[in-house]
Amino acid sequence: PLLRLVVLYGGVSAEHDVSCVTAAHVLAAADRSKYDLVPIGITKSGTWLRNDKAIAALAEGSDLPERLEPAGTEVEPLAAIRGEGTDQAITVVLPLLHGPHGEDGTIQGMLELFKVPYVGAGVLSSALCMDKAMAKIVAEQAGIPQCRWVEFRDGIDDPNEIVTRAVAELGLPVFVKPANLGSSVGITKAHDAAELDKAVDLALRYDDVVIIEEAVTAREVEVAVLGNAAPEASAPGEIVPGSEFYDYEDKYVTGAAQLVIPADLPDDVTREVRELAAKAFTALRCAGMARVDFFYEAEGRGWLLNEVNTIPGFTPASMYPKLWEATGISYPDLIDQLVALALDSHRRRV
Ligand code: ATP
Ligand code: MG
Ligand code: MG
Ligand code: MG
Known part of the structure; x- marks a missing residue:
């Protein structure tokens, strides 16, 4: 039987729009011979809508729009996640929700309460990584260098x-x-x-x-981490912002920022950041995936952790999937690995 993959997108945070673009790409790329794809959009005001139009388009093999708006039949969250009349199938949830009420442990808590496997970090790690102040305190405790x-x-x-x-x-x-x-x-x-x-x-x-x-004067370098107890770190990628810093416009509007993959760094410096990325992932109790972002002061303190994103941007043009592609894992394979990791985490928890 196919595995039901519930893709949650949209959401109530200020990162709603980004999530809608990510969802369209993930649904288009996921292997339909393996997954029964169930896109559920959450509106900016928090209503859950099962996107029947997208489900039909996926079933008949037609294309989805570049950006998937939350639209369709209003559903009750838990019933929609579990899927009525589909109780034999295993369900895995892929929360593609960035920011508060998505990336911060709230959705993860709901899923955990109802014993539904899901992709990515658990409750504590999601909340910790979302809160930049708390994440800094824990990272410091683990001996990971950061800015003041x-x-x-x-x-x-x-x-x-x-x-x-x-x-x-x-x-x-x-x-x-x-x-x-x-x-x-x-x-x-x-x-x-x-x-x-x-x-x-x-x-x-x-x-x-x-x-x-x-404000540090440094290069910006990101590492993709994948795994559970023994996480793998990708080759590092560098961001060259198109404006004074890597702001919202630069990320999603003008697209002026450039991604340099792999980052041009000496081998030992690359090795060091891969190790630090895996160390931060473990220290912050991450699971499945995370994009670990650093500053590199070549003449000064070397590597400084900026932040850990437990639900990183996930369009094919985003850093996280691109880093894995450069490291040998394709976009559809990455989805498969994340689903397998979700099932592995679930087995450990229950
Ligand atoms: P993301 O979209 O990656 O989740 P975010 O909203 O969590 O981003 P940060 O990554 O903390 O925000 O900061 C956004 C950008 O601002 C960074 O990518 C970098 O360009 C710049 N920036 C942030 N903090 C600093 C700093 N201390 N010194 C220099 N530049 C910084
Ligand atoms: Mg960032
Ligand atoms: Mg962030
Ligand atoms: Mg983020």
């Missing part, structure tokens, strides 16, 4: 005190980020105190915890 940073918690910390401390400890410019988000949404590079104040206000629109980081 300061945390601001709304309603707890005095904003004037934190801003003064940030400038004194980190200098200028600094990067200001909502603790829980992605796709560079809500992130500012602040060059002076006035920009810093505004940047904190912007980040606070997305989260009540904000982090302020020193």
Whole structure:
């Protein structure tokens, strides 16, 4: 029998649009002789819609649009995931949801509660990697080098005190980020105190915890990690931003950023980042997949961990699948491996 692969996409986070593009590509590439594909879109307001039109298109072998909007029959989440009248089939969920309420452990908790296997990191690791402040604390504990940073918690910390401390400890410019988000949404590079104040206000629109980081002058290098207990790290890839930093426009609108795969680095430096990526993956309790992002200061501190993304961009043009392609795993094979890893994690948990 075919394995039911429920693809969750869209979602309520500011990364909704990115997810819709990813879903279209994953559904188009997944092997239909192996999977009964069930796309379920979540609207920006949180309604779950089974995309019957896409299901029909997949069944008759016709093409999907470049971007799949959540549309179709409204369904109750748990019933839709389990699939009515299909109880013999094994279901695996592929949550292609970036950001809060998707990548942060909430969906993973629901799936775990109902014993449904799913791709990627579990509850703790998802929540940890989504929260940049908590992830930094755990990574530091594991001895992984990172840039200097300061945390601001709304309603707890005095904003004037934190801003003064940030400038004194980190200098200028600094990067200001909502603790829980992605796709560079809500992130500012602040060059002076006035920009810093505004940047904190912007980040606070997305989260009540904000982090302020020193702006490092470094190359940006990412590593794809795949596996469970003994994860493999891919060849590293470099991002050459098209603007002052790798912002939302650069990622999804202009596409001006360039990906250099593999990154042009000496062998020993490449080996070092692959090891660090696997170490970060394990320290943050990741499973299945993660894209581990670094800064490389050639003349200074060497490798600094930036962040770990447990549901990385996944279109064929995205860094994560491209790094695996360069390392010898094709896009459809990657989907198969992730499904196998999901079943392996599930067996360990239950
Ligand atoms: P993703 O889409 O990868 O999840 P994100 O929203 O989690 O991104 P970050 O990766 O933390 O955000 O930052 C976005 C970009 O901003 C980085 O790719 C880099 O170009 C720039 N950047 C972030 N922090 C720093 C820093 N401390 N120093 C220099 N550049 C930085
Ligand atoms: Mg991120
Ligand atoms: Mg992200
Ligand atoms: Mg990033």
